[in-house]
Amino acid sequence: MDCRRGWSEDFTMTETLLTPDELEAGLRAIGRERYHNLHPFHRLLHSGKLNRGQIQAWALNRYYYQAAIPVKDSFLMARLPTRELRREWRRRIEDHDGRPGEAGGIERWLKLVEGVGLDAAMVERADLILPETRFAVDAYIHFVRDRSVLEAVASSLTELFSPTIISERVSGMLANYDWITQDTLAYFTPRLTQAPKDSDFALAYVREHADTVEKQQAVLAALRFKCDVLWSQLNGLYLAYVAPGLIPPGAFEPSLEEVLA
Amino acid sequence: MDCRRGWSEDFTMTETLLTPDELEAGLRAIGRERYHNLHPFHRLLHSGKLNRGQIQAWALNRYYYQAAIPVKDSFLMARLPTRELRREWRRRIEDHDGRPGEAGGIERWLKLVEGVGLDAAMVERADLILPETRFAVDAYIHFVRDRSVLEAVASSLTELFSPTIISERVSGMLANYDWITQDTLAYFTPRLTQAPKDSDFALAYVREHADTVEKQQAVLAALRFKCDVLWSQLNGLYLAYVAPGLIPPGAFEPSLEEVLA
Numbered sequence: 001m002d003c004r005r006g007w008s009e010d011f012t013m014t015e016t017l018l019t020p021d022e023l024e025a026g027l028r029a030i031g032r033e034r035y036h037n038l039h040p041f042h043r044l045l046h047s048g049k050l051n052r053g054q055i056q057a058w059a060l061n062r063y064y065y066q067a068a069i070p071v072k073d074s075f076l077m078a079r080l081p082t083r084e085l086r087r088e089w090r091r092r093i094e095d096h097d098g099r100p101g102e103a104g105g106i107e108r109w110l111k112l113v114e115g116v117g118l119d120a121a122m123v124e125r126a127d128l129i130l131p132e133t134r135f136a137v138d139a140y141i142h143f144v145r146d147r148s149v150l151e152a153v154a155s156s157l158t159e160l161f162s163p164t165i166i167s168e169r170v171s172g173m174l175a176n177y178d179w180i181t182q183d184t185l186a187y188f189t190p191r192l193t194q195a196p197k198d199s200d201f202a203l204a205y206v207r208e209h210a211d212t213v214e215k216q217q218a219v220l221a222a223l224r225f226k227c228d229v230l231w232s233q234l235n236g237l238y239l240a241y242v243a244p245g246l247i248p249p250g251a252f253e254p255s256l257e258e259v260l261a
Numbered sequence: 262m263d264c265r266r267g268w269s270e271d272f273t274m275t276e277t278l279l280t281p282d283e284l285e286a287g288l289r290a291i292g293r294e295r296y297h298n299l300h301p302f303h304r305l306l307h308s309g310k311l312n313r314g315q316i317q318a319w320a321l322n323r324y325y326y327q328a329a330i331p332v333k334d335s336f337l338m339a340r341l342p343t344r345e346l347r348r349e350w351r352r353r354i355e356d357h358d359g360r361p362g363e364a365g366g367i368e369r370w371l372k373l374v375e376g377v378g379l380d381a382a383m384v385e386r387a388d389l390i391l392p393e394t395r396f397a398v399d400a401y402i403h404f405v406r407d408r409s410v411l412e413a414v415a416s417s418l419t420e421l422f423s424p425t426i427i428s429e430r431v432s433g434m435l436a437n438y439d440w441i442t443q444d445t446l447a448y449f450t451p452r453l454t455q456a457p458k459d460s461d462f463a464l465a466y467v468r469e470h471a472d473t474v475e476k477q478q479a480v481l482a483a484l485r486f487k488c489d490v491l492w493s494q495l496n497g498l499y500l501a502y503v504a505p506g507l508i509p510p511g512a513f514e515p516s517l518e519e520v521l522a
Contacts, residue, residue: 034510131489132496135396142403224511228392231509235393236493238507239500246499248492249295250485 018216020207026220027154027206031161034227037168041234041242046168048176050242052117052261053254055177057241059113060252061133061233063123066109068137070096072144076152088201095194108187115184117258128252132236140229147222150215154206154222158230159199163192179261279477281468287481288415288464292422295488298429302495302503307429309437311503313378313522314515316438318502320374321513322394322494324384327370329398331357333405337413349462356455369448376445378519389513393497401490408483411476415467415483419491420460424453440522 018026036042044050045058070093077089098104110120122128144152166188173180210216240247247253279287297303305311306319331354338350359365371381383389405413427449434441471477501508508514 038510040505040507131397131493132393134489135400135493136392138403139396139399142399228395228509232392232396232497235500235507235509236496238505239496243505244301244499246301246496248489248496249299 015213017213023210023216023219024203024207026216027157027203027223028160030220030223030227031158034224034231035158035161035165036227036230036234037161037165039231039234039238041238042165042169044242046172046176048172051254051259052179053258054237054241055116055180056118056254056258057252058237059109059116060118060123061129061237063109063113064126064129064133065137065140065233066096066106067124067126068141069105072141072152075141075145076149079149079152081149092194092198095190105187105191108190112184112187115181128250130236130240130251131248133233136229136232136236140226143222143225148218150206150209151218151222153202154210154219155226156202157199157206157223158226159195160203162195162199166191166195276474278474284471284477284480285464285468287477288418288467288484289421291481291484291488292419295485295492296419296422296426297488297491297495298422298426300492300495300499302499303426303430305503307433307437309433312515312520313440314519315498315502316441317377317379317515317519318513319498320370320377321379321384322390322498324370324374325387325390325394326398326401326494327357327367328385328387329402330366333402333413336402336406337410340410340413342410353455353459356451366448366452369451373445373448376442389511391497391501391512392509394494397490397493397497401487404483404486409479411467411470412479412483414463415471415480416487417463418460418467418484419487420456421464423456423460427452427456 041058045055050058073089073092073096077086077093080086080089094104096105098107110123113123114120126134140155143155147155170185170188173185174182206219210219240251241254302319306316311319334350334353334357338347338354341347341350355365357366359368371384374384375381387395401416404416408416431446431449434446435443467480471480501512502515
């Protein structure tokens with residue numbers, strides 16, 4: 001059930017059926033216009049312009065997103081029709097939750113969180129995150145749970161654009177913050193190979209199954225939606241912790257020491 | 262079903278059962294700390310510091326919230342156990358959707374929207390609103406649909422605080438913007454009597470039914486959540502249209518003429 005449809009959504013339908021290549025070009029164009037590597041918060045993060053308190057706020061809030069990934073993937077897996085598809089999707093959950101004897105992405109994110117000086121248990125409680133983080137991430141979970149399988153798969157396609165941002169982020173952060181180590185950023189290394197594997201599959205699925213004008217427009221809208229989910233999280237961080245520094249009541253406040261660090 | 266509970270929520274339980282008066286005092290304290298009359302965007306709006314383009318952005322985005330009220334109230338009404346309760350709640354929907362021969366709140370908001378120079382059809386499409394607006398308002402709908410009836414009722418209690426902000430807003434806007442008329446602000450006048458009637462009922466309901474520590478904490482958390490819903494909408498407006506003026510890709514851009522007006 002999707003309570004949003006029918007009263008607020010407008011897919012700005014076009015009447016033209018696209019070829020799979022045209023559809024892919026449309027998806028990539030959305031990434032060029034809307035992916036969050038274009039957000040000023042990311043530029044500040046990568047170029048060494050943030051203080052430790054601001055990086056803590058980023059790591060804390062972003063954890064809530066990381067922790068939600070296997071939740072949304074479980075909702076999607078529950079609706080996939082074949083064991084082959086579920087197996088493919090299960091790999092994503094294993095990447096994040098870990099396998100026997102192997103830490104997953106969430107655990108590696110907690111290492112990052114500790115590496116920037118936060119208490120992992122506080123981060124896991126998520127009671128100091130920004131409302132923008134909670135609402136955007138929850139919107140993503142609900143989208144994947146409530147929309148068609150095709151739209152849910154399409155909403156994962158921001159991973160098409162993530163290897164670039166990850167390379168920029170890791171090299172930029174290592175170069176510009178002497179207190180951040182390779183070990184702290186260990187989350188990102190496996191993502192450089194995992195994300196392309198995931199997005200190759202999702203892209204092929206979307207190219208094959210989006211075979212009507214309506215489905216194609218829904219796929220494009222799903223990717224725009226997902227870009228908004230990522231963008232809005234950085235909006236919240238920028239407003240609260242960069243400028244004008246408007247931290248909402250009840251949200252994380254970096255210590256003066258971390259702000260000056 | 263609530264997909265958020267159990268992996269991200271922490272109600273910071275206390276062990277003390279409050280009296281109804283103490284519970285009410287707790288609810289009012291939340292309003293004093295977190296209600297969006299404290300947000301700098303509202304102070305700018307009321308004191309005449311915004312240009313026409315900024316007021317357009319506010320009216321456009323706020324419409325999405327207004328239009329969602331009868332949706333969330335319908336979800337709640339569907340779960341109320343008696344016809345008396347449903348009748349009480351139906352009045353809210355009638356206030357917003359209108360009665361035969363009588364415009365409701367949504368129609369009056371469209372008058373406001375036109376009064377500030379926007380096209381009502383564009384506003385109703387809602388395709389130029391901010392991601393923060395969409396995610397916060399949708400979060401409110403999902404909350405009311407998915408949580409207990411008690412929490413859903415409690416989340417309406419921001420109306421306890423709305424008469425003050427409405428009086429400030431109407432007198433402030435009339436005094437400070439010579440192009441805004443009483444007629445444009447007609448939305449607000451009935452709210453001054455409707456909101457107290459609604460919140461009297463909801464407060465009595467909550468005082469009566471929140472009879473365990475867990476329910477009381479859930480009620481307090483519901484009101485905090487709702488304050489976040491309102492606050493986050495103003496965060497989005499502030500970041501995009503006040504400072505630093507970071508309008509997200511695809512969102513409403515006021516014309517230069519309106520910005521200079």
